Amino acid sequence: MGDSSIHPQPELFTYLLMLVLVWRAVLGALRTLAQESCFRWGEFHKTLRLSRALRWLSVGGGYRWEAQRLTVLAHEALGNTAEAVRRARILLASRREAGDWRIANTVVNTFINAGLYQEALAVEHSWGSAGERPQDGARLLEWCLVQLNLVEAV
Incomplete structure (x- = not known):
């Protein structure tokens, strides 16, 4: 009999893989909801909440940048021009090379x-x-x- 502490159970890898796939689906759904609330429904307060959640939950990459972009758009639509400009400058500085x-x-x-x-x-x-x-x-x-x-x- 082998020692299971040396070789992790194959089920653990399966569960981790499932978790990663579910997490990506959740982030994708959250991004879609934020985009829809901004562009289709005009629910800009909801866009801010969804974008904040997306920034908190995303590890990095495209979801985080899209959340920041939607935040700029929502602040602009709500008439928070100074906040929209402030965030746009941050976004510009951080995404220039991309x-x-x-x-x-x-x-x-x-x-x-x-x-x-x-x-x-x-x-x-x-x-x-x-x-x-x-x-x-x-x-x-x-x-x-x-x-x-x-x-x-x-």
Whole structure:
């Protein structure tokens, strides 16, 4: 007979794998609810609560950034312009190297709506090498939206 303390039970790995898969599904559902409450239902207080929960529960990566982006959008929609701008600046500083044009578009819109046209125009230049025109479809669309919104700042 083998010593089970040396070799973990296969069931433990199965349970851990199931936990990881369920956790990802929960985070995905929470992100979807936050997006729907922001973009479809216009429930911006609910968006703030869901985004806060998503930031707390996500270990990192895309869920956390999307929660922060939705938080900026919700504050802006609620008329909390100063808070939206403050959070947009933090988001911009932390995501610049990633080249995430959805983030850039959110930041540009927030700055324009706050009357910070020069700061909006500086976003593209501050994006560095990530600011180059992307080649793939979804990223190209987001880049085009940023360009369109920057025209408004001029």
